[in-house]
Amino acid sequence: MNNTKQVLVKRPKGLPTADCWELQTEAIPSLEEGQMLIEQAYISLDPAMRGWMNDTRSYIPPVALGEVMRAGSVGKVIAAKGKTPFQEGDHVTGWGGVQTHVVTDGQGFFPIRPEWADLPHFIGSLGMPGMTAYFGILQEGQIQEGDTVLVSGAAGAVGSVVGQIAKIKGCTVIGIAGGAKKCDYLIHELGFDAAIDYKNENLKTSIKKHCPKGIDVYFDNVGGDTLDAALIFLRKKARVIICGAISQYNATDLQGPKNYLSLLVNRASMKGMVVLDYAAQYSQAMQDIAQWMASGQLKSKVDIYEGIEAFYPTFLRLFNGDKLGKLVLKI
């Protein structure tokens, strides 16, 4: 039996090229005492993966050259030897990486309840993106009923959950996304109050129009000009949550927020977050989100592509915007 994997072999400059990874196939070794074999079902594609490819100090070490590309995943234990944390047939999620199979002692994996939702959701709204949204908007954003919340990357895996949680909590929610299709989705399927198509609208004009009282919370996934436009319209004591900056991940010359002095004038804060800090509270968040999904208050779309070989073209969709909802690779 073989494992097929995408191995990082070259560090990118700017947008990664196909030759940054090499598809390798190896025989799966026989299990040792305490080991399990996981057959991966879905692999998560996230913008954060771009950061892990850089050889720089960050919140986790970079992926080493020669190592399988790091990624979240969901799968099933198909073999176990001796005393193991999970048993054959258990479904688990964790850092499975971009590969078809994982041999592991279980570290970095935890069990899921497949009766809660279809498997891909466990790397979407019930996985890291969902956790990021939940703790970002509730704990970092400290939203109150009646707040005006602006979200960029609003049709993405994190942004869509951020906006829906803010709606559940009684906020006015405006999403920024690229293209009419995504904007329609935000308003008509997810219940956002308004959507701004950054590809076809003037950001400043549209933010001003849809946030007449200004912005209480801006949840930023993109950085660049979008962050700068949002800063102009902050209200007093506004909170800007820096979750990501997809416009900057492939940039060779970084763009800082020129309008950051709006923080001063408005006594506002800009705060960075890393979801891993909230690991101890994931289970509560998962229960809440699962409940909202079950009751229809929170909708979750998954954009599925197939095959470990399709990793690179699918990965590119993170950056060219050609996707709707959580991007996953089905194995």
Add this chain to the structure above:
Amino acid sequence: MNNTKQVLVKRPKGLPTADCWELQTEAIPSLEEGQMLIEQAYISLDPAMRGWMNDTRSYIPPVALGEVMRAGSVGKVIAAKGKTPFQEGDHVTGWGGVQTHVVTDGQGFFPIRPEWADLPHFIGSLGMPGMTAYFGILQEGQIQEGDTVLVSGAAGAVGSVVGQIAKIKGCTVIGIAGGAKKCDYLIHELGFDAAIDYKNENLKTSIKKHCPKGIDVYFDNVGGDTLDAALIFLRKKARVIICGAISQYNATDLQGPKNYLSLLVNRASMKGMVVLDYAAQYSQAMQDIAQWMASGQLKSKVDIYEGIEAFYPTFLRLFNGDKLGKLVLKI
């Protein structure tokens, strides 16, 4: 009896030119019931004045064209008519503006205790700059004993008090200032642990050297490249306090902090502050600072220039760095 005043007659682009103000002399009208005449002793020159000259939304309205230039001041009541909040002979501080005399009902002024310190200190360490430093480093910065605190504009009216309060609270304090004279002053007179001469040192190299564990609190008065260098060395959960950005006030093309994603990686925050929000707590802060000054734990230098006519060349010293300590104009 006459009042001589500097009136704003033109809005600047970039660094203000002399013709932005006009020196005007007018007869002082006789007092009405409830009015006082204040003879101004010292006028405060602060970087924030540059911002008040712009016709843009900010934390207070801009100075109107034709209006006396806004400034803090300290002076003495030399006449009063009827029921007034202060009596002849009282010393007061407030928004006196750049003029020799003020006729007022007392709004925006409050009494001071001249026995506490020489008069100019009431617009320095015991005035707005001192209040800004006190609430900025203690309440916004939330410093803890053992924290590494980096301050820019460290030899200035705000920065010098920030650093000294942080020392009193048991922090390791590194100041950034321009020139050997200011750096010597920080270390040998104010007791800073280290000083970085940004005019003659590489900021990144020196910050790395003097903050080997990284920065817990960065108190920023300058923005630009200095802010960007500091961001690189933030520790986990660091607090960046945006008090000002003197490098940007005259800039026509603003420079945003390119390294702001350090906030994300380090779960750090960047927060703006305006001292006016703390008005209700000024008296406690003044007592603390006066006590520290009396005991010699906090030193305060005033750089005095003379004459209302000297306003413009003295104002320029705020931006060319040719001053040491709190800049004031003696009337």
